[in-house]
Structure formats: structure tokens, C-alpha cells
Amino acid sequence: MALSLVISGLDAGYGAVKALRGVSLNVRGGETVALLGTNGNGKSTLMKCIAGLVRPQQGSISLDIDGTTHDLARLSAEDIVDLGVAMVPEGRRLFPRLTVLENLMLGAFRKAARRNIDENLKLAFATFPVLKERQSQLAGTMSGGQQQMLAIARALMSSPRLLLVDEPSVGLSPLLVSQTITKIGELNQKLGLTVLMAEQNFNQAIRIASRGYIIVHGEIVVAAKSVDELKGNDIVKRLYLGGAA
Amino acid sequence: MDLLLDAVVIGVLLGCFYGAVSIGLSVSFGLLDVPHVAHPAFLVLASYGVYIINEHYGIDPLVAGLLITPLFFVLGLVAYRLYYETFEKRGTDAGVRGIAFFFGVAFIIEVLIIMQFGVDQRSVTATYIGKSWRIADMRIPYRMLVAFAVAAALTIVLTLYLSRTFMGRAIRAVAQDQEALRLMGVNPIKVKQWAFGIATAVLGIAGALLIIVAPVEPTLDRAYIGRTFCVVVMAGLGSMSGTIVAAIILGVAESIVLTSFGASWAPAISFAMLLGVLAVRPQGLFGRRS
Ligand SMILES: Nc1ncnc2c1ncn2[C@@H]1O[C@H](COP(=O)(O)OP(=O)(O)OP(=O)(O)O)[C@@H](O)[C@H]1O
Ligand SMILES: [Mg+2]
Numbered sequence: 001m002a003l004s005l006v007i008s009g010l011d012a013g014y015g016a017v018k019a020l021r022g023v024s025l026n027v028r029g030g031e032t033v034a035l036l037g038t039n040g041n042g043k044s045t046l047m048k049c050i051a052g053l054v055r056p057q058q059g060s061i062s063l064d065i066d067g068t069t070h071d072l073a074r075l076s077a078e079d080i081v082d083l084g085v086a087m088v089p090e091g092r093r094l095f096p097r098l099t100v101l102e103n104l105m106l107g108a109f110r111k112a113a114r115r116n117i118d119e120n121l122k123l124a125f126a127t128f129p130v131l132k133e134r135q136s137q138l139a140g141t142m143s144g145g146q147q148q149m150l151a152i153a154r155a156l157m158s159s160p161r162l163l164l165v166d167e168p169s170v171g172l173s174p175l176l177v178s179q180t181i182t183k184i185g186e187l188n189q190k191l192g193l194t195v196l197m198a199e200q201n202f203n204q205a206i207r208i209a210s211r212g213y214i215i216v217h218g219e220i221v222v223a224a225k226s227v228d229e230l231k232g233n234d235i236v237k238r239l240y241l242g243g244a245a
Numbered sequence: 246m247d248l249l250l251d252a253v254v255i256g257v258l259l260g261c262f263y264g265a266v267s268i269g270l271s272v273s274f275g276l277l278d279v280p281h282v283a284h285p286a287f288l289v290l291a292s293y294g295v296y297i298i299n300e301h302y303g304i305d306p307l308v309a310g311l312l313i314t315p316l317f318f319v320l321g322l323v324a325y326r327l328y329y330e331t332f333e334k335r336g337t338d339a340g341v342r343g344i345a346f347f348f349g350v351a352f353i354i355e356v357l358i359i360m361q362f363g364v365d366q367r368s369v370t371a372t373y374i375g376k377s378w379r380i381a382d383m384r385i386p387y388r389m390l391v392a393f394a395v396a397a398a399l400t401i402v403l404t405l406y407l408s409r410t411f412m413g414r415a416i417r418a419v420a421q422d423q424e425a426l427r428l429m430g431v432n433p434i435k436v437k438q439w440a441f442g443i444a445t446a447v448l449g450i451a452g453a454l455l456i457i458v459a460p461v462e463p464t465l466d467r468a469y470i471g472r473t474f475c476v477v478v479m480a481g482l483g484s485m486s487g488t489i490v491a492a493i494i495l496g497v498a499e500s501i502v503l504t505s506f507g508a509s510w511a512p513a514i515s516f517a518m519l520l521g522v523l524a525v526r527p528q529g530l531f532g533r534r535s
Contacts (some may be wrong), residue, residue, distance in 0.1 A: 053427055081430030093425035095418045102414050109411055110430040158430065 002066050003029035003161050003194055005050070010059035010073075012049050019045040020218045023059070027162070032188045032195040034205040034212035036230075038239065042218040043198035044090050047166045050196070051087045052077035063162070081110055086160035090167045090198075092151040096140025100131055103139050103150055107157030116159050123191075124153035127183070145176040152183065163187065165197040169204060177204055184208060202240035206230060214239070251383055252504040253497055258385065260496020262392035262458055264489040265399050266451045266469060267476040272403070272444035274474070275483035276420045277437050279328065280344045285469035286351035287445060291317060291452020292367075292461040293358055299369040306369040307395070310453025314446040321445025324350070325438045351466060358463040368460035388457050395454055396489060399447060404485045406443075416440040420483060471515035479522045481529025491530060494518075 010023040019042045027033045037043050048054040050061055052075055061072040063083060072080055086107075095103055104124055108117045125132035128149040134142065139150055148168055155163060165184055169177040185208035187193045199205035205212065206227045214222035214235060224230040266288055273281040291313060298309035332343045368374075373387035407413040415436045418426050423433040455461060476495055480487035499514045522529065 051428060053424060076432075077427045078430045078432060081428075087428050089425060089428060093422055093428070095421045095425065097421060098414065098418060102408075102417075105411065106414055106418055106426070106429050106431070109415060113430075114411070154429075 002064070004064045005162060005194075005196070006060075006062045006064070007046075007050070008060055008062075010046070010049060010056050010061065012045055012054055012056040014054075018218060020049070020056070023215070023218070023220055025213055025220060025223070027194060027196050029161075029194050030188075030192055031211070032185065032197065032209045034209035035196060035198040035215060036200070036202060036205060036212055036236075036240070037198070037215035038200055041215050043215060044166055045218075046215070047087060047089075047164050047196075047198055049073070050080075050164055051085060052080040065161070078110070081158055082112055084159065084161035085164065086155035086158045086162075087164040088151045088155045088166065088168065090170060092147050094139040094147055094150055094154070096138065098139060099136050100139055100142070100150055101135040103154050104131070104135075104157050107154035110158060113158045117157070120157045120159060124156050127156070127187070128153050144171050145173075145180070148172060148176070148180050149183070152180075152187075156187075160193065162194045162196070165195060167198055167200065169199060169201045177201060181205070181208055202236070247382060248504055249501070252500045254383060254385065255389070256497030256500030257493055258389040258393050258496070259500055260493030261396035261489065262389065262454060262492075263472055263476055263496050264492030265392060265396035265454050266448075267473040267492055268396075268399055268403060268485060268488050269444040269447040269451065270473045271477045271480060271483060271485060271488040272416070272447075273441055275477050275480070275488075276416060277440055277444075278420065279325070279333075279437075279441065281347055281444075282344055282470060282474075283324075283347040283351040283354065284448075284473055285466035286354040287317070287320070287448050288452050288455055288469060288473075289461055289463065289466045290354050290358065291448045292456040292465075293362060293452075294449070295453045295456055296367045296369055296461070299371075303370075306371050306453045306457050307391070307450070309369075310450040312449075313452075314449035317449045318442045318446035321442035322438055324445065325441035329434060329438070355463050355466065362463065364463060366460035366462045367456070369456050371457065374457060392454050392458055395450060396492075399450065400485055400489050403443075403447070407485065412436070412439060416443075417483070468512060471512065471519065475515040475519040475522070478519055479529055481531040484529075484531040487529065487531035 005027040008024045010020050012020040023046060035043050045054055049056050050072060052072060056073045063070045063072055070083055104121060108114055108120060130146055131150055131153055168180050168184065172180060181204045184195060184197065188195050197205060211224055211226055212230050213220050222233050222235055224233060230236055270281060270284045273279050273284065294313045295306050295309040298304050298312060299306050328343060328346060332346055373391055377384040377386050407417055415426060415431050419433050419436045426433050472495065476488060476492045479491035495515060495518060499511050502514055503511045
């Protein structure tokens with residue numbers, strides 16, 4: 001299955017606030033790409049543009065699947081889910097007063113997803129066994145780590161090819177961050193999922209990413225072809241590796 | 246003592262009836278946050294629809310109620326669209342202006358009913374209206390038993406719908422996080438519109454109960470604003486079984502006050518309880534807001 005995401009010249013914002021300026025970025029099938037940036041630099045906005053939650057003002061988001069190109073900038077969030085794009089949002093955004101199982105079932109709302117619901121449920125439970133044990137518990141009563149697992153599992157329920165993960169480390173203890181990142185790496189390795197992950201935690205992100213971008217004030221300032229190139233970059237050293245400001 | 250027992254039994258049945266007329270509101274206001282003060286006006290409108298069918302074709306009022314549910318479903322879809330396009334879409338102060346919108350709708354419905362039917366009371370005929378069931382020393386009107394059974398059925402059907410179907414789960418989720426729902430490929434506006442349609446469709450049957458329990462008049466909706474909102478808020482917005490429990494509490498309270506202090510106090514009960522709940526336990530008995 002050939003897949004690629006090519007974003008070019010993307011501008012987006014909220015009213016007078018410009019959040020993205022001329023963003024260009026690409027992800028090839030099977031890759032795990034990191035989108036790095038500190039608070040308020042536009043990571044979530046970019047993710048939301050891809051998922052169809054925020055309409056870009058300019059530019060294109062082309063998703064190429066088996067030789068057919070779709071411009072996500074013109075499609076609704078519903079259509080984008082049908083194309084196989086799923087997002088694990090920042091802050092998890094579960095439905096707290098629904099059970100674990102009900103949250104998972106909502107992940108399979110789309111007609112196409114309902115056909116694979118049994119397989120996907122099995123996959124979700126196999127990936128995160130604790131969810132199976134707690135399937136009738138209210139999502140809001142689970143621990144932060146379990147909630148993050150549920151958020152990822154819920155995204156898997158729509159049979160995605162491209163998984164967008166927005167800051168999975170937020171609000172988790174270092175150990176859980178590490179476990180969560182490892183799981184995302186496994187999804188990429190074992191299921192062949194293509195992953196674009198926004199993170200602030202540089203060292204964790206590069207454990208599973210093969211390359212990455214740095215976004216500052218809505219602009220891509222570094223596009224590195226490898227993790228080593230990222231580590232060697234001056235901006236990265238200044239922002240993440242404790243170099244002098 | 247016997248008098249009290251009487252009051253409680255009648256109160257429970259009355260409460261079930263209140264539950265049936267409130268349960269739609271516990272979807273539209275409880276789950277969707279739409280300040281639907283025209284809910285009782287729609288209810289009365291449904292009663293008149295049932296009245297027409299019963300009067301002209303002699304069809305049983307409950308069957309008539311079922312017959313008009315598709316019509317009311319569509320009415321709900323249209324009403325929500327109108328509300329969404331003119332108010333909700335524009336954002337933050339939608340709540341207050343929404344109340345004005347629905348008061349307007351309620352007023353228009355009242356006027357239309359008066360123009361068509363005048364201000365006289367209307368009632369329906371059915372075999373179970375006017376007869377009573379004697380048990381021990383009590384006389385329980387059959388129509389109240391019908392209300393009881395229908396309320397139970399409505400609650401069960403709605404609860405199953407909301408918990409077992411994809412759309413039902415989406416309806417409960419839309420109250421919790423609309424943006425997250427969009428990520429699941431669900432359009433929250435369509436979900437809300439559908440849910441509002443269902444909440445209104447239920448009024449077809451509730452309207453039948455209203456006119457089965459007692460004759461209706463065009464302004465009867467005013468007596469039910471306090472009651473329905475009291476029940477839904479007391480239930481804790483959005484809980485179906487909670488709605489029935491809260492309705493029974495209101496029914497019993499009204500019934501006891503009625504037998505001990507007289508009928509003129511009964512309408513004040515719901516407002517007093519509504520204020521009491523808001524002051525003491527604003528999240529309701531089975532509250533969703535924590
Ligand atoms: N709904 C909104 N309305 C107005 N401005 C917004 C909105 N969401 C984000 N912004 C602004 O857009 C800019 C980019 O925000 P964004 O959430 O994309 O950043 P981020 O990199 O994801 O930050 P964080 O690490 O805190 O999640 C910020 O200046 C933010 O204040
Ligand atoms: Mg963010």
C-alpha cells in the first residue's frame with residue numbers, strides 16, 4: 001500500500017491570529033516523523049489542518065493513496081477519517097462519562113470502520129490488554145497513562161493508515177511517557193502504520209522517529225533527513241539540548 | 246394514613262406521567278444543552294394532533310400519538326436547524342438568545358392553536374379513559390396506569406437506543422466533547438439535529454398521554470415549563486433513568502401537597518424544587534457535571 005502525505009505552503013490561523021506560515025512537510029508511507037516545537041508554535045494547528053478540524057487559508061495537503069491524490073484541505077473531517085487518517089489528540093480528549101468500550105466503539109463510527117469492528121477491537125485489546133480488563137469502566141475514572149492508551153486505541157478503531165499523534169507525553173510521568181512512545185513505535189513497526197507525531201519531548205520523540213521537523217512561530221525552521229542531522233542542528237541544540245541561548 | 250398512601254400511589258403514577266413528558270427534554274436540554282423552553286408547547290401541539298386524529302377517525306389516542314411521531318421527528322429536525330443557523334452557530338451568548346427564540350416559538354404555537362381550535366378544552370375518547378381500577382380501598386384511574394406503562398416503555402427504549410446504537414453513543418458523546426467527536430468522523434451538528442428530532446418525536450407519544458390524562462387547552466404548556474425543567478435539572482442533565490426517578494419525586498411531592506394543602510399550591514412545587522435543586526445540588530441527583 002503506497003501512501004504519502006505532502007503538505008506545501010500551508011497558511012492557517014484563528015481570526016487575526018496567524019498560527020502557520022508557509023508550512024511544507026512530507027511523510028512517506030511507513031515512516032515515523034516527528035514534528036518538534038515548544039508551546040504555542042503551531043504543532044496542534046498543523047495536526048488539526050490535516051485532520052480537517054481547521055481549514056487552512058492557503059496551501060495544500062495532499063494525501064496520496066495507491067496513486068490517487070486527495071487534497072485534505074478541501075475535504076471534511078468525515079471524509080478524511082474515511083481515507084484512513086486518524087488522530088490521537090492532545091490532552092487525549094476521551095468521552096469521560098462513557099465507558100472504555102463505548103469510547104472504542106465511537107472510534108469505529110464510520111460505516112467502513114464498522115465492518116472491521118471485531119478485528120479492530122481485538123487488535124486494540126491485544127495492544128493494550130488493560131483496556132480489555134477495564135472495558136466497562138468510565139473513561140474519565142482511569143489513570144492518565146490508561147487514558148492515553150485508550151485514546152490511541154480509539155484511533156486504531158477506524159482502521160487508519162496514517163496516525164497523527166499530538167503530544168502523547170503531555171501530563172504523563174517519565175516512565176509512562178517512555179512506555180507510550182514505545183507503543184507508538186510498535187504500531188509503526190508491527191502494523192506498518194505511518195505516523196506523524198507532534199512532541200515537545202525531543203529525546204523521547206527521536207527514539208522512534210526516523211527524521212523530524214522543527215516548527216517555530218508557525219514556520220518550519222528545520223527539516224532534517226535523519227535523527228543525527230537533527231541532533232547536530234544548532235537550533236535543536238539551542239532549544240532542546242541545553243545549549244546557550 | 247390511608248390518605249397519605251393514596252397520595253403516594255397517585256403521586257408515583259403522576260410522576261411517571263411527568264417522566265414521559267419530560268424525557269424528550271432530558272435529551273434536548275439535558276444532553277444537547279439546547280434551552281428548549283418550547284418543549285411543553287410542542288407537547289401541547291402533539292396533544293392537539295392526537296385530538297384531531299381521535300376526533301375524526303376514532304383512532305385510539307396512543308396509536309394516534311405513534312402516528313404523529315414521524316411528523317414530530319421532522320418538526321424537530323427543522324426546529325434544530327433553524328435554531329442552529331440563527332443562534333447556536335454564532336457562539337457564546339447563544340444560550341440567552343436561544344431562550345428568546347424558543348419562547349417565541351412557544352408563543353407562535355399557542356397562537357396558532359388558539360386560531361385553529363379556540364380556547365376551549367379538548368379531550369379524547371378511549372376505553373380506558375374514565376374508568377378506574379379498585380384495589381383495596383383505592384381507586385386508580387386506568388389512564389394513569391397507561392401513563393405509567395408508556396413512561397416505562399419510553400425510558401427503556403431511549404436508554405437502550407442511547408447505549409446500544411452508534412448514533413445513541415454519539416448523542417451522549419456530543420454533550421461531552423464535540424471536537425473529539427469530529428475526529429471520529431462524526432459531524433456533531435448532524436448528531437445534535439438527529440437527537441433533537443428524536444427528542445421531539447417522543448413528544449408525539451407524550452402528547453397523547455397529556456390529553457389522555459386530562460383535557461388540554463392552548464396555554465397548558467405554561468404549566469409544564471416548570472415541571473419539565475424541574476425534572477430534567479433534578480435528574481442531573483442527561484440521565485434517562487434519573488429523569489423517571491426525579492419525575493416520581495416531583496409527582497409524589499405534588500400529590501402530597503395537593504391532598505394536604507389544596508390544588509392551588511401544586512403548580513408552585515416544581516419551581517420550588519427546581520430552585521432547591523439548583524441551590525443545593527446543581528449537578529442534579531444523578532448529575533453529569535462533576
Ligand atoms: N482555538 C484557537 N483560537 C485562537 N488562537 C488559537 C487557537 N488555538 C491555538 N491558537 C493559537 O495558535 C498558535 C498555535 O497554537 P497551537 O495549539 O497550534 O500550538 P502548539 O504547538 O500545539 O502548542 P502546545 O505545545 O501548547 O500544544 C498559538 O499562538 C495559539 O495561541
Ligand atoms: Mg498543541
